[in-house]
Each structure stands twice: as structure tokens, then as C-alpha cells.
Amino acid sequence: MTRAPLLALTAILLLPGCETTNGPRPVSSAPTSGRHSALAVLTPADAHERELLAPGGNADALAKWAVELGKRADRSDLPDEAKALRLRARRFALAAQERGSRNLMIDVILSSIADDGSPVAVTYSNQTEANQLVSDGEKKFARGDLDGALACYQRALAVDPHCHRAALFAGDVFFSRGENTAAVQWFDRAIAIDPDVETAHRYRGDALLRLGQYTAARDSYIAALVAAPYSKITRAMLLHWAAAAASRVQFPDVSFPRGSLAIADGKMGVNCDPRDGALSLAYVIARAAYVTESKIPLASYRHSLAEEADGLRKFVLIADELKEKNPRDPNILAHSAVIEFLAQMDRDGLLEAHILLDRADAGIAADYADYRAQHRDQLSRYVRTVWLGAK
Template sequence: MFHTPVSFGIPRRPLLTALAAFFVIIAASAAFAQADDNEQLKRKAAELVAQKKFLEALPILEKLVAAEPDNASLQFDLGSALLVKSITAVTPDEKRSYRLRARAAFIKSQSLGNNTELVRAFISSIPEDGSSGSETSKNPISNAYLAAGENEFAKNNYNKAIELYLKALDADPKNYYAALFVGDSYLQLEDFANAEVWYQKAIAIDPNIETAYRYSATPLMKQKKYDQAKERYIEAWITEPYNRFALNGLLQWGAITNTNLGHPKIEPPNVEFGPDGKSKSTINVNPLAMDGSLAWMAYVSTREVWRTELFRKKFPQSKEYRHSLAEEAEALRAVVKMALSLNPKQLDPQIEMIRRLDSENLLEPFILLALADKGIAEDYPDYLRVNRARLREYVNKYVIGTQRK
């Protein structure tokens, strides 16, 4: 008996198609399983990050970022974890390697859309070469204890960290960061009273560093004491206004309290000086307007005089010209003076705001906090030393208050 080939009723191509579909289903199932696994890992990583257990979160974040390299949030958390890991690393080369990886992760997060003040602050705080920056104390024993304390802090051993920070302070009572980090350790232990004590000790050691003011606002925010926290964030910002971390603290307070922050709208003409020392600027005003806005010409001419003559007289110790607070203030006052001489029907709103700020002795604070360039910023430490109250008044009245309109 001849056996007739048995057909299963499935031609060859449809069979291959069915097998292909089967493997697609298997692959899809695996993808769904992987996606589900990733979601579980994300929840676990988020939980660890929230608990500040960055060392435990690091391997999970590395795995997640490998799977989702274009996730801005994961890149940011990875950068944070790598930065903590750089503290516990043993050799200088290892520390540098982790800092470089952290910086790269923050930059990647920024490129993916996370362009917050905080991520910019982290990027700027890590040198491009991954170096650690300067030591916190001239006393090497104090530095050694501080580093050991940081190692314990990174492992969430806060009580042990406090012991080591106190030894760092014993070796150098002026070690600002040792006092600061004692406060930060108490904050992590939710001992807010002791945290406040140590933040204030850090401020007493050096009131010209913003960090302790800003850190001391955190327990107040946790307790919803927003008005008191606002005062600390203001002090942090006016202490170091060109520090992104200091500004970020105030911005976070504004976001949480739904407070719109900003400066009065005053936009002086952009003045550039050519190789011949002559100014180049564009003034966009309506020549027919009866509001004194033509007076912006006085701004340009005043700055040109400063560039060619006055700077050398006012700053004889300086070898090169720089844009100064005194120059900017005089140029803005010249605008008001000329505008009033034109007998305007109604003063241009920006010029009126300059006049108002000047009458309240707040023109210099406005310039330093809203218009400062590199040259003007050099005048800030001297101004802060004797005018902290005016800077504080300006922020309360105009940046946080409604009088900027």
C-alpha cells in the first residue's frame, strides 16, 4: 500500500506566515513583559531616590537608562546617583570618573528638555574636567573628617556622619561646611530643631555663603511655614544672586506657593563698543511720542563718556575698562533727567519705573539683581556688605510683590 502524502491543509507560504506571526506574538509578549519590568524598576528607583538612597538606586537607574536613553527624568536621577557615588569612591580617579559621568547625564537630561534652573546648577557645579574643586578647610585633618562624614552621609548613616562632621569642626571651628552638614544630617533625621541650630551656626561662620540660608528653608517648607521659608530663600539669593542654586530655591518657593516672581520691565538699549571705542546701539522709539522716550539717547551717551573718560577717573586702580554699577546707575538717571526736561504729557512706563526705583533708593538693587553683567557683578560684594537691607526690600517689594507693574 502506497502511503499518500498527508496534507494538513496549510500551504507552505501561509505556514511560514503563521510561524512568523507566532514569533511576533512571542516577541511582543516579551516586549510587554520587559516594559512591565521597566515600570516596576522605575517605581523602585523613584522610591529609592525619594528616600535619598542613591547608592541603592544607581544600578537600577543604569539599567533603566540603558533601556530608555532618551528619558530626561531618568538621566537626571542617574546624574544625581553618580554624583553621590563619587563621594564614596575610593581613588581620586574613580571619583573623577563618576563626576564626569554625572555631568554627562545632567547634560543629556538638559538636551532632552529638562532645562530647569536645578539641572543647569548641577552642570555648572561640576568642573568640565571632573575635578573636585577646592578643599573646604586649610586644615587637612578637618578635611579628612569631613570627607569621611560625607561617605557615611551618602550611605544614609546620618548619626555616624554627625560624629565625623563634629570632629571636622573640632579640628577647624571655622569649617563652614562641617557645620552645614551637621544641620543637613539632622534634617534627614527630621530633627528640625537641631537642623536649625546648626544651619545658624554655619551662617555665623560665614554669612556670605548662600547654602545654609537655602538649606534652612527646607524644614520650614516641610512644615508649610512658607512665609518663614521665603525669608531664608531671599537671604540665600541676595547673598549669592549669580548662583543658580540660590535662585532655584526662590523659584521653587514661588512654584509651590503659586507666587509669580519677576523684575520690573526696564530694557535699556544694548550698547556695544567697537575697536575705536565708539558705541554702537539701536534705540527703538517713536520720535512723535510725547512720553520722554527719546531720552534713551542719554543712556547711550552717558555710557560712552564712562567708557572713554570716567571709568579711568573713578577706578584708577583698574587696568582695563569694565561696565560698572556706578556707570549703569548714572546712565539710567540721565535718562530720567532728560525725559523730565522734555516736559512729557505722560512719562514712558519704563522711565517712570526708573524714577520710582531711584526715589526709593532701590535703583542699585534692581541693577545688581536684574541687569548685572560680568562687570557689574564685580561690584556686588561691596554693595552687599553695607546694603543687605535694601536688597531684601527690593526683592520683597518688586520681585515677590506686585509693585513691579
């Protein structure tokens, strides 16, 4: 956009008719609880469970018990017993979640066990023999037969050299034995097969942390986050690394500029709160202009990475123009840190990474995989330099 239209845009910033909006829903939103209390439907089976379920009981203790029940289900050879244990594991995981536990295994349990206690089917390989070998290995691993499990995983990889889970689980065997260097080597094999699965990167970080290789562990946790940026697990493990390395993670404040587009019945308007000031209105009007100029069909509209990046770049340009006209403009003074941060991200080639990792809603997140395929280095650099303050 040229300088004249920018100045023209600033002249209409205070038009009436803007409506307050809550803004887009974040991608990594907290899970919502069900209509019925998980605690209310659980009946304790013994004194231990009675203590866990007592009012004021520890949420993380409930989560740990859910994990233990899941392990018992894996070790059971009786289908009905295993199903009952899985169902109980799921219910305790829901109860732990209801009480506020942030144990990362809760999501694993809830995603791997159906509502009726049946295991959620997992396909390890498209080749039947390799798939069965990995499944057999998992059963042996759950029973503590690490040698037997490793043999199954290695045979599966021989049958299907592209079986990511076989290499990953083989590494987990070595990690469980405390053989961390060998574990890293196997996790590297899994990453070479599929670098876009976060688990091998995260497990590799765990092994490197045990070896005291903090910088290498950091890079693995960053790679895990780049693989799964909207996962609570990958963000939590980055915080775990920071605590272990006596470092810290600092997320930038992205609450400004605010505003959204209102699209209904083939028409587009802008939603904003007049109290947010001229700059927020400039940003959302710029987004509307992008949609119009790009001839995006309103019937299939979604908030995109390109639209957001264009809106933020114009926001910075308009802020610069306002500052030229009046260096003491209260809008500029109030938001100078945000303006400078966004300008710096653009100069550093990190504006899109910032949007995807710190401003994404569901629409923007849909562009993540395509961006990562071409710009993995920018995403990693953003986490390393902006979140962690490293070179």
C-alpha cells in the same frame, strides 16, 4: 548734571551714525552645549539605560539617573569603579542638559566631577585634621551612616570653629532625619561663620518650609539669592517657595533703555539702534559722558554699576524734561511705565539693587560683592518688595 546741559543733550539726540547692537551679554546666560553630542557618545549599559537614551526619552529621568550614578560612586570603596561611575554620572548629566533638563543637580554634578571622572578637589578647612574629618563625614553620609557623619562634622567644628562646611553638613544630617528645628539651628551656625555662601541660607529655607514657616522660609531664600544672585539654583528656589506659598515672583521688564559703548583702539563711540528712539540714545550718550568725565582709562574700561546708575538717572531726568516740553511726546508715552519704575526705584534707594539684580552684565556683576558688603538690606528689600510684592 545741571539742567542746561541736559537740554543741550536732548538737542543732539538724533545725530546720525548710531549702529545696531545686541547689547551686553547677561550674567546668568544659558550654558552652551559642546561641539559633540553627549547623547551620541553614550552607550547604554543595560535595558534601563537603553530606555533612558531612546529618542524622545525624558530629560529629567536622565538627570535623576546621573544623580543616582554619582551616589553609587560615593558609596564605592573601589577607586577604579568609583571613577568609572563618576565619569558615567557626568556623561548622563551632559545628556540631560542637552535634552533640556533644568534639574538643578546637573550643575552640581558637572562642577564636582572632572572630564576624566576624577573628583574635583574640595578643601573644607585650612586645618588638615578638620579637613580630613569633614571628608570622612561625607563618605559616611553617602553610605547612609548619619550618626557617624554627624560625629565627624562635630569633631571637625571643634578643631576648626570657622569650618563653614562642618556646620552646614551637620545641619544636613538633621534635615535628612526630618529634625527640621535642629537643622535650622545648625544652618544658623553655618550662616554666622560665612553669610555670603548661599547654601546654608537655602537649606535653612527648605527646613523652614517643612515646618510651615513660610515667611521665614521666604526670607532665607531671599538671603540665599543675595549671597549668589546669578545662580540658577537660588532663583529657582525662590520660585519654588512662591509655588508652595501660593505666591508669585514678578520680574520687572528691564529691556529699555538700550544701547552700549563701543571702545576700540583707544577710542569710544556709542552703539544704539535708531529705532529705539531718542531716550535710548540719551541713556547711552549719558554713559559715554560719565566715562569721559570720570577719566576712566579706555584701555581698562568695563561697564560698571556707577556708570549704569548714572546713565539711568540721567535717562529719567531727560525724560522729565521732554515731558515738560511735550506731555504727548510719543517716546514718553511709549515708555512711561519704565520711566516711572526707574524713578521710583531711585526714590526708594533701590536703583543700584535693581541694576545688580535685573540689569547686570559681567562688568556690572564685578561690583556686586562690594555693594553687598555695604547694602545687603537694599538688595533683600528689592527682592521682597519688587519681585515678591511684599511689605
